[in-house]
Amino acid sequence: MSETSPASATANIGVVGLAVMGSNLARNLASREGNTVAVYNRSPERTTQLVEAHPEAGFVPAATIEDFAASLQRPRTAIIMVQAGAGTDAVIDQLCEAFEPGDIIVDGGNALYTDTIRREAAVRERGLHFVGAGISGGEEGALNGPSIMPGGPAESYETLGPILESIAARAPEDGSPCVTHVGTDGAGHFVKMVHNGIEYADMQLIAEAYDLLRRLGGLEPAQIADVFAEWNKGDLESYLIEITAEVLRHIDAETEKPIVDLIVDEAGMKGTGTWTVQTALSLGVPVSGIAEAVFARGVSGRTSQRQAVRETITAKPEAAPVSASFVEDVRQALYASKVIAYAQGFDLILAGAEEYNWAINPGAVAKIWRAGCIIRARFLNRIAEAYDRAPELDSLIADPYFAAEVAKGVDAWRRIVATAALSGVPAPVFGASLAYYDSLASDRLPAALVQGQRDFFGAHTYGRVDRAGKFHTDWSGDRREQQVSS
Numbered sequence: 001m002s003e004t005s006p007a008s009a010t011a012n013i014g015v016v017g018l019a020v021m022g023s024n025l026a027r028n029l030a031s032r033e034g035n036t037v038a039v040y041n042r043s044p045e046r047t048t049q050l051v052e053a054h055p056e057a058g059f060v061p062a063a064t065i066e067d068f069a070a071s072l073q074r075p076r077t078a079i080i081m082v083q084a085g086a087g088t089d090a091v092i093d094q095l096c097e098a099f100e101p102g103d104i105i106v107d108g109g110n111a112l113y114t115d116t117i118r119r120e121a122a123v124r125e126r127g128l129h130f131v132g133a134g135i136s137g138g139e140e141g142a143l144n145g146p147s148i149m150p151g152g153p154a155e156s157y158e159t160l161g162p163i164l165e166s167i168a169a170r171a172p173e174d175g176s177p178c179v180t181h182v183g184t185d186g187a188g189h190f191v192k193m194v195h196n197g198i199e200y201a202d203m204q205l206i207a208e209a210y211d212l213l214r215r216l217g218g219l220e221p222a223q224i225a226d227v228f229a230e231w232n233k234g235d236l237e238s239y240l241i242e243i244t245a246e247v248l249r250h251i252d253a254e255t256e257k258p259i260v261d262l263i264v265d266e267a268g269m270k271g272t273g274t275w276t277v278q279t280a281l282s283l284g285v286p287v288s289g290i291a292e293a294v295f296a297r298g299v300s301g302r303t304s305q306r307q308a309v310r311e312t313i314t315a316k317p318e319a320a321p322v323s324a325s326f327v328e329d330v331r332q333a334l335y336a337s338k339v340i341a342y343a344q345g346f347d348l349i350l351a352g353a354e355e356y357n358w359a360i361n362p363g364a365v366a367k368i369w370r371a372g373c374i375i376r377a378r379f380l381n382r383i384a385e386a387y388d389r390a391p392e393l394d395s396l397i398a399d400p401y402f403a404a405e406v407a408k409g410v411d412a413w414r415r416i417v418a419t420a421a422l423s424g425v426p427a428p429v430f431g432a433s434l435a436y437y438d439s440l441a442s443d444r445l446p447a448a449l450v451q452g453q454r455d456f457f458g459a460h461t462y463g464r465v466d467r468a469g470k471f472h473t474d475w476s477g478d479r480r481e482q483q484v485s486s
């Protein structure tokens with residue numbers, strides 16, 4: 001490839017990392033008027049393959065990072081799409097060596113936001129701009145229009161914004177590009193991380209709905225595909241519901257069985273869901289639905305434990321009888337639980353914004369998730385409207401529209417969680433979401449008793465409902481109460 005390496009700066013943007021995401025993003029960029037795209041990959045075979053497969057793209061291939069830098073017009077802009085972690089650090093180091101002050105490095109991978117904060121500061125020290133941008137949409141989104149969540153300095157967005165807007169998905173409602181400057185340094189990757197946490201919850205909820213319809217409703221995969229296709233015409237309309245119907249309908253060519261019955265029931269994960277829950281724990285935000293979805297993947301992978309426990313079971317619970325409205329009950333439980341997952345995700349985004357001083361606009365985030373990304377869904381419009389109405393909203397489920405929606409489905413939701421428990425069908429995210437809702441809705445929580453216990457063994461003190469201050473009871477002595485602070 002070195003013979004074909006560029007001698008002059010002809011490209012206005014470059015992509016480093018030409019695996020699934022990078023190659024498709026590069027093609028997307030090249031398809032937009034006015035763009036000439038430089039491409040570079042550590043292993044040159046990928047570069048050659050891409051350039052040969054897509055002559056129409058007019059790519060400018062580079063064999064070395066130095067050639068890549070030389071092929072870019074100044075100020076240079078490069079989007080990195082490589083493996084998160086050490087791979088990203090290695091490429092940033094190489095680009096920092098080859099680039100000059102004023103150039104922009106964009107990390108479009110799934111980086112941990114704390115890494116992005118660190119990298120942004122280190123790259124800034126060298127006089128370059130660094131933008132951590134979450135990109136969602138998988139292979140098809142990267143090619144035809146992803147949802148893009150850039151962080152980094154606001155001035156970088158002035159250069160980068162128009163390019164990102166040209167390749168982003170367009171919201172079907174108003175045609176606006178699904179990209180916005182989310183906030184400074186790690187804000188973009190933080191929002192992408194939460195997007196993936198919600199993705200985990202949404203996927204697990206749909207999987208629980210399938211399991212209930214199959215094991216208790218007695219429906220076959222193709223019939224459940226029909227149910228999901230029907231649901232996809234209403235409030236639940238979303239990419240994940242749509243693809244679920246397709247997966248359920250798919251028949252294995254060799255065995256002529258539904259593919260879902262042939263896939264090993266152990267869910268993989270690359271880590272973004274775990275990051276979401278770890279971050280939520282460290283910021284004190286209860287994201288129980290998302291956490292249960294991560295744990296559900298974990299449980300599915302504990303094969304020897306699953307086997308060991310299965311062997312101890314002598315009698316399985318009988319399936320509880322289901323009513324004629326069972327399918328509709330599942331739909332309502334799914335919708336209500338989904339609202340909780342998004343409510344928890346937005347709580348986490350707002351907590352991150354407060355902790356890191358990011359001016360994140362939750363309504364704008366909901367808007368850029370309306371198309372292109374994996375969690376795209378019709379009801380994101382409603383979320384955007386809720387935050388536009390009340391940017392300081394305490395919780396999404398305190399918004400009048402969502403409060404009414406959840407209240408409408410709550411009886412069905414309770415029936416589904418109870419029926420699942422009585423029948424021995426695990427529905428961890430349905431259950432955790434309902435418990436979260438009931439906790440927020442309760443007049444009193446048993447947290448009062450927990451405070452009593454904490455004071456008993458650790459003199460941790462408690463507040464009183466009838467007086468200000470902190471109190472301690474002398475539990476091991478005369479049990480008299482004293483006020484320890486005002």
Ligand SMILES: NC(=O)C1=CN([C@@H]2O[C@H](COP(=O)(O)OP(=O)(O)OC[C@H]3O[C@@H](n4cnc5c(N)ncnc54)[C@H](OP(=O)(O)O)[C@@H]3O)[C@@H](O)[C@H]2O)C=CC1
Pocket residue numbers: 017018019020021022041042043046081082083084086087088090091108109110111135136137138139
């Ligand atoms: N796949 C998806 O659906 C999505 C992925 N992402 C994120 O986008 C990024 C790219 O994902 P994907 O396309 O799936 O590719 P992978 O995550 O599989 O990464 C492969 C790419 O990283 C390069 N790479 C790995 N280590 C290094 C290194 N030390 N130095 C230089 N290059 C290195 C590889 O180069 P080589 O060919 O030489 O091995 C290859 O180009 C990741 O951060 C991923 O998390 C985001 C959204 C969706």
Ligand SMILES: O=C(CO)[C@H](O)[C@H](O)COP(=O)(O)O
Pocket residue numbers: 110135136137138196199268269270271272273374
């Ligand atoms: O970022 C994504 C979509 O938005 C990726 O598809 C993500 O890697 C999927 O995560 P996991 O492999 O953990 O299920």
